[in-house]
Amino acid sequence: MLAMDYRGPKRVRAVQKPMPEIKHPEDAIVKVTRSCICGSDLHLYNGNVPDTRVGTTFGHEFIGEVVEVGSEVTKLKVGDMVLVPFNIACGRCSFCQQGLFGNCHESNPMATAVGGIFGYSHTAGGFHGGQAEYVRVPYANFGPTVIPEGMDPDDAVLLTDVVPTGYQAAEMAGIQPGDTVVVFGAGPVGIMAARCAWLFGAGRVIVLDHVDYRLEFVKHYAPAEVYNFKTDMQDPVLFLKKQTDWLGADCVIDAVGAEAAGDVLQTITGRKLLVQAGSATAVHWAINSVKKGGIVSIVGVYGPTDNLVPIGNVLNKGLTLRANQASVKRLLPRLIEHVQNGVIRPKELITHRIPLEEVADGYRLFSDKLDNCIKPVLVMDS
Numbered sequence: 001m002l003a004m005d006y007r008g009p010k011r012v013r014a015v016q017k018p019m020p021e022i023k024h025p026e027d028a029i030v031k032v033t034r035s036c037i038c039g040s041d042l043h044l045y046n047g048n049v050p051d052t053r054v055g056t057t058f059g060h061e062f063i064g065e066v067v068e069v070g071s072e073v074t075k076l077k078v079g080d081m082v083l084v085p086f087n088i089a090c091g092r093c094s095f096c097q098q099g100l101f102g103n104c105h106e107s108n109p110m111a112t113a114v115g116g117i118f119g120y121s122h123t124a125g126g127f128h129g130g131q132a133e134y135v136r137v138p139y140a141n142f143g144p145t146v147i148p149e150g151m152d153p154d155d156a157v158l159l160t161d162v163v164p165t166g167y168q169a170a171e172m173a174g175i176q177p178g179d180t181v182v183v184f185g186a187g188p189v190g191i192m193a194a195r196c197a198w199l200f201g202a203g204r205v206i207v208l209d210h211v212d213y214r215l216e217f218v219k220h221y222a223p224a225e226v227y228n229f230k231t232d233m234q235d236p237v238l239f240l241k242k243q244t245d246w247l248g249a250d251c252v253i254d255a256v257g258a259e260a261a262g263d264v265l266q267t268i269t270g271r272k273l274l275v276q277a278g279s280a281t282a283v284h285w286a287i288n289s290v291k292k293g294g295i296v297s298i299v300g301v302y303g304p305t306d307n308l309v310p311i312g313n314v315l316n317k318g319l320t321l322r323a324n325q326a327s328v329k330r331l332l333p334r335l336i337e338h339v340q341n342g343v344i345r346p347k348e349l350i351t352h353r354i355p356l357e358e359v360a361d362g363y364r365l366f367s368d369k370l371d372n373c374i375k376p377v378l379v380m381d382s
């Protein structure tokens, strides 16, 4: 079968690989029809995730058709069209029992933090992902969800990650009616978080990024007020303080993650910022721009050893930090309803449809923000 293949930082390609096989009676094999490239894949692509092995297939946002099931799979049958949450969760360990499906113990027992994730290095269990024609799906009685009749496949594929992650970012932010909500990052996740902030009663939503076309998109899509911290030449924390009577924002969401830790900082304004080079700008800005006693919701992904929180400010401001991988399966019932009712319109984020053969172009477009790329999807059934 054809599959994406990681060769090292910024080197990916499509190659022939062996077909996946059922390894456990609860496995299913899914023939992939759509598979997105995610901001989380860029951490792998850039070589920033420990134990990302050459030869791995990435891809944790996919849908497809069930073509084979193990002997203990009772909830799915061959021919079902499913959307598959990016978390690999057993559904029965003590963490899954609490709804913490991103922290499943059984799917990644060697890890102290994250549960299993498709195509996300050996840190997240060493599973191959769905940027391939076929993929093995463990715990098939729990994770995969039959796509409702009539749902557009482009909407379905974004329900595997982007929609639940954006929604959980807003949920964790503890938004109260009328609150001013700030979102760092206008990638697909930040865009969705800004959209969802309104569902929790936000009175004002402000999104910051340094990529104009993304800000332009979120301005209309969420809708949101936007701020480009590169061209507007003003410290974002100062800007946000001015916007909020010097009190700070009620809730702040970090939808950036580790990207901000490196070269982005050097490209910002050339002026002295509130943080030191090498520390993550987004999480610092979030902590420094939220009001005293406020909540910072972090869905941007950081590595297991990243240590970037200015703890003194957290303590002295009395902040609450909430962070996690999205618990996709927990949120799916209400989000499917929101998509069916048109409250959330995920497919509008998809800007590029790319054949699997051209996966390297997809990564380049998305990573380098070329051709107004917001969300690329690999399409296998065209």
Ligand code: NAD
Binding pocket: 038, 039, 040, 041, 042, 043, 161, 162, 165, 184, 185, 186, 187, 188, 189, 190, 208, 209, 210, 211, 214, 255, 256, 257, 258, 259, 260, 264, 281, 282, 298, 299, 300, 301, 302, 324, 325, 326, 327
């Ligand atoms: P993306 O890379 O497309 O978007 C990130 C955006 O942040 C870009 O538009 C970039 O220009 C902007 N940015 C960079 N530095 C910034 C800064 N200092 N302040 C404000 N904006 C800045 O990625 P995405 O797909 O939108 O994902 C965003 C983050 O969410 C990534 O870290 C990804 O790994 C993470 N993620 C988390 C989960 C989860 O379950 N927690 C799920 C999916 C994605």
Ligand code: ZN
Binding pocket: 038, 039, 040, 041, 060, 061, 086, 161, 162
């Ligand atoms: Zn993702």
